[in-house]
Amino acid sequence: MAERGLHVTCSEVVELVTEYLERALPAEEATRFEEHLNFCDGCIVYVEQIRATVGTVGRLHEDDVPPHAKEQLMAAFRDWRRSP
Amino acid sequence: MIAYKFLRADGGSVFTGFAWPLPPAGPGAWVEAPLDPCRSGIHACRPGDLPYWAGRVLYEIELDGEVREEPRKVLATRGRLVRRVSAWDELRDAYTRMCADRAHELVAAADPAFAHWDSVVEPSLPEGPALLGFVAARIAEEIEGRAAAYEAERARQAEWLTERLGLGAQL
Numbered sequence: 001m002a003e004r005g006l007h008v009t010c011s012e013v014v015e016l017v018t019e020y021l022e023r024a025l026p027a028e029e030a031t032r033f034e035e036h037l038n039f040c041d042g043c044i045v046y047v048e049q050i051r052a053t054v055g056t057v058g059r060l061h062e063d064d065v066p067p068h069a070k071e072q073l074m075a076a077f078r079d080w081r082r083s084p
Numbered sequence: 085m086i087a088y089k090f091l092r093a094d095g096g097s098v099f100t101g102f103a104w105p106l107p108p109a110g111p112g113a114w115v116e117a118p119l120d121p122c123r124s125g126i127h128a129c130r131p132g133d134l135p136y137w138a139g140r141v142l143y144e145i146e147l148d149g150e151v152r153e154e155p156r157k158v159l160a161t162r163g164r165l166v167r168r169v170s171a172w173d174e175l176r177d178a179y180t181r182m183c184a185d186r187a188h189e190l191v192a193a194a195d196p197a198f199a200h201w202d203s204v205v206e207p208s209l210p211e212g213p214a215l216l217g218f219v220a221a222r223i224a225e226e227i228e229g230r231a232a233a234y235e236a237e238r239a240r241q242a243e244w245l246t247e248r249l250g251l252g253a254q255l
Contacts (some may be wrong), residue, residue, distance in 0.1 A: 006231050007222070023123045031156055035136055036101055039214035077170070 008036040013043045017050050085147045087128035088160050088169065088251075090139030104165055111146065111212055112165040119161050120152055126163035133157055135241035138179070138213040142172035176213055182218035182244060183208050184209055186237075187223050194227045199224065215232045217241050
């Protein structure tokens with residue numbers, strides 16, 4: 001078998017995307033990450049979607065969320081904590 | 085230093101979307117950025133790096149200021165696009181086909197246990213040169229069971245590109 005860790009997989013892109021966008025990946029790992037993006041259209045779309053989401057959510061303030069939506073979100077979080 | 089840079093069809097940077105000033109008749113405007121590998125700076129390819137970053141359009145780029153050579157890329161604090169390497173437009177499909185043929189050849193020469201790899205080659209063709217180059221190199225790596233085979237296949241691809249793009253023996 002080939003050595004592990006030489007190539008980044010699609011699953012690892014999902015795992016590492018936040019660190020990549022925050023420029024927190026070590027340079028060598030960031031290079032491997034971008035090598036994968038260069039040939040994987042699905043992953044580059046995914047990374048762009050996360051980048052756009054982070055940009056949008058980053059501009060939101062607590063007051064921007066309507067009370068009804070806030071209550072629904074809080075209920076969802078409470079249910080999630082109760083789930084096994 | 086003269087190096088090379090793949091861009092999107094619209095002239096944007098592949099990973100950041102930065103809109104490069106394209107060279108109309110002569111060199112484009114200089115772009116400057118602090119140097120920090122994979123985070124900031126002008127990133128470009130030496131001829132030997134081309135297969136790792138194969139993309140839609142290829143430009144020759146002049147690098148200046150602080151220049152740092154890294155594995156698989158070269159970085160600088162200043163860069164400007166000099167000219168579009170139009171030969172790449174004509175070679176892109178031929179390079180993709182060459183990588184596919186090479187992948188078939190590697191599988192055919194290997195133990196039958198690797199025969200299943202052959203089935204991924206043709207369906208990958210529409211994805212273009214970057215994926216086919218990776219597929220051929222990964223097949224070589226799997227067959228030989230060592231990373232050096234992946235790098236050797238990448239070097240072979242770089243040699244093919246350098247020769248046909250007329251970039252000289254700058255590997």
